[in-house]
Amino acid sequence: MKPLLAASVLLLAACAQGGADAPTAGARPTIVSLNPCTDAILADVTAPGQLLAISHYSKDPRSSSMPAKRASRYRATGGTVEEVLALDPDVVVAGSFIAPATRAALEDLGMQVVTFGIASDVASSEEQIRELASLAGDPQAGQSLIERIEAALTEAEAPDGRAVDVLLWQPGGIVAGEQSLVSDLLARTGFTNGAPARGLSQADYVALEDVVAAPPHVLLVAGGDLGQQHPVLDRLPDMRRERFDTSLLYCGGPTIIRAARRLAEIRSTVS
Numbered sequence: 001m002k003p004l005l006a007a008s009v010l011l012l013a014a015c016a017q018g019g020a021d022a023p024t025a026g027a028r029p030t031i032v033s034l035n036p037c038t039d040a041i042l043a044d045v046t047a048p049g050q051l052l053a054i055s056h057y058s059k060d061p062r063s064s065s066m067p068a069k070r071a072s073r074y075r076a077t078g079g080t081v082e083e084v085l086a087l088d089p090d091v092v093v094a095g096s097f098i099a100p101a102t103r104a105a106l107e108d109l110g111m112q113v114v115t116f117g118i119a120s121d122v123a124s125s126e127e128q129i130r131e132l133a134s135l136a137g138d139p140q141a142g143q144s145l146i147e148r149i150e151a152a153l154t155e156a157e158a159p160d161g162r163a164v165d166v167l168l169w170q171p172g173g174i175v176a177g178e179q180s181l182v183s184d185l186l187a188r189t190g191f192t193n194g195a196p197a198r199g200l201s202q203a204d205y206v207a208l209e210d211v212v213a214a215p216p217h218v219l220l221v222a223g224g225d226l227g228q229q230h231p232v233l234d235r236l237p238d239m240r241r242e243r244f245d246t247s248l249l250y251c252g253g254p255t256i257i258r259a260a261r262r263l264a265e266i267r268s269t270v271s
Contacts, residue, residue, distance in 0.1 A: 028137040029090035029112075034079045038093045038116055038132060040065040041253035043074070045133040045141040052087045053077050065251035081105045091135065118250065121184040122153070125252025145254065152257040156264035158190025164270050166191040167198075167216040169206060171223040171246060177202025181252055182259070189263035191218070208232070215239035218270060222246050242266045 028050050033039045036057040043051060043066060053075040057063040064071055077083040081102060084092060092106050096117040103113050114135060119125035126146050133142025158164075166186060168176050175195040176182050180202060183193045194216045200206065208227035211219065215236045221228050222244045233241055244266075248259040 029135070030088075031091045031093060031136065032077065032084050032087055032089040033093045034077070034084075034098065035093060035095040035116065036063055036065045037095075037118070037251035037253065037255075038128075039071075039074075040251060040255060041129055041132050041145070042093065042136065043070060044145050044254055045129070045138055046136045047138070050136065052089050053083075055079065062246055064247055065253065065255045081109075084111070085109060093132070093135070119181050119252040120179050121181055122149070122188070122252070122256060125149075125181060125256060129253060149254075149256050152260045153188050156189045156260040156267075158267055160190075162190065163187070163192040164190060164267065165194045165197075165217040166220060167194045167206070167211070167218075168220045168244065169211070169223055169228055170249060171225070173205050173207070173223060173225050173227060174203045175200050175206055176249075177204075181256075182249055185256065185259050185263060189260055190267040191263065212236065218242065218266065220244040220266070222249055240270060242269075 028047060031042060031046065031051050032053045033042050033051065034055050036055050039054040039058040043054070051074060054071065056076045056078050058066055058071045058074075059076050061068055075087075077087070079094075079098075079102070084106060089111060091112045091114060094103070094113060094115050096115045098113070098115060103115075106113050116128055116131075119128055126149065129142045129145055130139070133139050133145075168182060168186070170176060176193065178193060178196050178201070186193050195201070195204070198206075198210075198214070208230055212232060215238060217239065219233065219239055219241045220243075221241060223246075233239075244262065248255060248262060
């Protein structure tokens with residue numbers, strides 16, 4: 001660390017010793033988000049100027065949980081202490097895998113660090129929304145987002161109530177397990193995750209030969225591996241193949257709305 005930066009860090013740390021870890025009562029805290037899944041939720045529940053920066057992942061369409069136009073409104077950081085320090089937020093929101101040394105450094109500088117894990121279903125995602133909205137000082141904004149999600153899920157329900165067998169083929173040739181958010185979304189939109197019936201659990205690998213030998217009714221391809229693009233897949237008469245954007249795979253919050261609409265669109269084409 002350069003001498004000038006080191007001095008600044010020590011000065012701010014000293015100031016934080018007698019300061020508060022949370023913002024003044026009644027004031028909305030300024031926030032930096034280091035997690036692409038919380039980025040999108042916070043963009044929905046914060047006031048203008050309150051969300052100081054989002055993670056650099058949200059600037060990449062392959063990993064972003066928000067539309068590129070919306071992500072462009074915010075600064076982004078790589079999650080280093082120096083970058084966050086320069087923004088001087090009240091609260092840092094991160095994933096549960098934040099490096100312990102980074103967390104300790106941020107807290108030593110007087111910032112409140114709040115971590116969130118990966119939502120495993122719609123209910124846990126909605127609970128995260130409530131927690132983030134409360135943290136941002138606007139519980140009603142969180143409730144409004146939850147109501148939009150519930151409306152989208154209701155609209156995306158299969159009209160005939162019949163569940164269609166689907167295999168979701170993710171980047172790297174792996175599948176989604178039963179206890180995952182996307183599996184919950186499949187169930188809510190008229191599909192049955194075919195991975196468990198094949199003896200597969202979260203992140204198990206599926207080869208092209210396995211798909212050809214036992215084709216699902218619908219194959220959702222979210223990866224770009226050679227096997228996932230093989231022309232033999234077009235010659236399976238009883239299987240429908242559809243693309244599923246990788247940005248819809250992992251995050252909850254407003255991403256659920258886009259994922260539900262895409263799944264409903266696919267489900268409507270299945271006889």
